[in-house]
Amino acid sequence: MKDFKAIRLSYKNTPLEVRGKLSLSQDDCETLLSNFQKDSRINELLFVSTCNRTEAYYIAEEDLSDDLISQISTLKEVDTQESNQYFESLCQPKDVQNHLFRVAMGLESQVVGDIQISNQVKRAYQWTADYNMAGPYLHRLMHTIFNANKRVQIETEFRDGAASVSYAAVEMIDEITTDINDPKILVVGLGEIGTDAVRNLQNTEISDVTIMNRTFSVAEELATETGYKTRPFEELWTAAKEADVIISSLPIADYFHKENVADLDILAFKCFLDLSVPRSVAVDVETIPGVLVYTVDDINARATKALERRLNSIPQVETIIEASLTEFNKRTQEMEFSPIIKGLKNTLEEIREKEIEKYSSDLSNKEKKQVDKITKNLLNKIMKVPVLQLKATASANKKEGQKMGKIITDLFDLNINS
Template sequence: MNHPFKAVGLSFKTAPLAIRELISLDEAACRRFLDTLRNELGLSDLLVLSTCNRTEVFYASERDQSPAIIEALGELKGVVEMADYYEYFSLYNTCTEASQHLFEVAMGLDAQVVGDLQISNQVKKAYQWSADADAAGPFLHRLLHTVFFTNKRVQQETSFRDGAASTSYAALELVEELTADVANPRVLVVGLGEIGADVCRHLADSKTFTDVTICNRTRSKAEELAAECGGLKVLNFEDLVDGMQQADVIISSVARDTPYFTADMVSRLDVLSFKFFVDLSVPRSIEAEVEQVPGVLVYNIDAIQSRANEALEQRLAAVPQVRAIIAESMAGLNDWSREMMVSPIIHRMKEGLEQIRQEELDRYQKKLGPDEAKRLDDITKSLMQKVLKRHVLQLKAACKRDQADQLLEVLNDLFDLERQPTQA
């Protein structure tokens, strides 16, 4: 593609979590960064994408602007020696490379969990911020709309997005199934390890669960996560038994060598109907004998990971089909890009033919009546459009064959296009 579109950024593949956290951007920071890149660096077709797994900038410029972008990012985040982090960044310095990368990111091919459902929405938000900042040009608009159309095809035509391929999301789906017949289910999450915290984030994003309580031995960690997610209640660890009594589902992510939830503890609860325990810990934090308590059902990490593994295998099997759909979209984008390259020539041809037509009309219109003059205007306009259409079709066909340059030379000589002004 003949467009100066490029990208620079880092992801979980190139940088550890500490580095990703150092330069990650929230929505306000992304919007400020867009303004900086547009107004101070003069870049166009801008997209700033920042998630927990990546921070990347897509832009248009005739030359590589990655050092300036990285330095501007460091200035925004207050990182003095940004050069120390250059090694973590990947560069995509051709339009094809940058566009292909954006497709793979947006589809979830480049995600930590293959087929990630959230990334396409994050790309949509980033595009909205770019549009709001007037930082998206014709190419980026076309590219993103093609990406969204491709995403819809992937959802409709493949099994790439089926099932929950991460343990935390598989746990969410399990809880949704268990509480399908429970009105406003009450969920208690105990222990905020990595998986437990991720489950909390999924619960907060879900419209199904509006009564979620989290409990951690260190309350400040629970309060921090509750503030991040919004809408989660925090329970003191010493009040855990009361919380268990109220909850329909208890999700445990407690890290310890021996089970924390014992049959003796759970048997003291007044279980009126069913109470579900979901154990995300390794070693197990819920004693196996807990399931012998009447009305209590226990699901451990093996059952959840089995669901996740099945979904992951299904998604991986669909990857070739996803790549084939992306290839079709890239080919269509490439054709459009080439046609955009000859668009100014088409405008010049039209202007040149119209000028000739008007000159000839001026020569004869004075000798004609109103009806004859109108008929002559219609005939010459129709003739001009037919001539123009034939050459436009030839140009577009030549673009697809990568032979537009040869035809442009002929048209330049034939219509004296070098003298025609370029239309804005």
């Protein structure tokens, strides 16, 4: 598909503050899809937006990068000149295909192999389908991506284990609380890593989560986004007493220490995951009976092992992508000639039926059936020669295939829209 294009910005070239301003919610994507439904220049359109990227993939004869960037900027109330500094245009279809595959697989994620991006791409495709902005090309491409994703999941270690500190911390919580009915989780401190941990908790079955921050408005905003509870920082020790697991990313050394943690009257079990550097949970807390403490080094070691496995799997993932794209483009090319093949078959079938009709009155029912069977088999064998030749020529040289297609169309005066 020569007209497949894209615009993109990501964490690789865009500051977090700008990414935040240009990030698209579901409502934003639906508004843009609705707007572009009225634009006759654009045939198919997909928006993919996360905290780390904002991208649009589209099919149009001309480069519509400026229009897309302008509409996104207007919607997000960002100066277009600022947006233009960060958005890049991709106009080579193979580059666009490959990039979308790599994004959907997690090869372009900050956390290599991030499973969330696959789900986000699926949701983006659903919105596009809902607004009838996915045509034959995007439908086929997206399903090819989803099938490749299944292969990556089954055939490689690319998605095994948690490959970031916040992911690994949540994975550990899942394991630690396996035998606890409805575990209570308290997250204290909402810097970047604490916020990531809260968002990653949404991918678990854990529902009883309380988030706290010294700036209460920050906790309230994240609570609104995630649906979790929040409490004022002044209630920290009450919340800590009730919690089974405390995730701390407070930027205060030894904030939790033996004296104040011992006052929590721990009867059986309490776990601290300390994501702070320097430690916000003092070493002496580990001596309190019933208390488990995991530091950022413990969690990092776990994440590093998972990351190594994922990085080692990248060549396998890229091989799967290459094979999937080769098959997709082969089928796409064949579909380009399917109207010609269908037109040729219809024309020959029409000739066959007319000839049989001339002699049908002289034939018995048994003879009619035999003639019908023989002529159908003959037609199929005649069809096979030009069809195979057309596909082989197009596979070797697309332009030569297009020439041959035109010759067949003109020679048989085909109505290829029928």
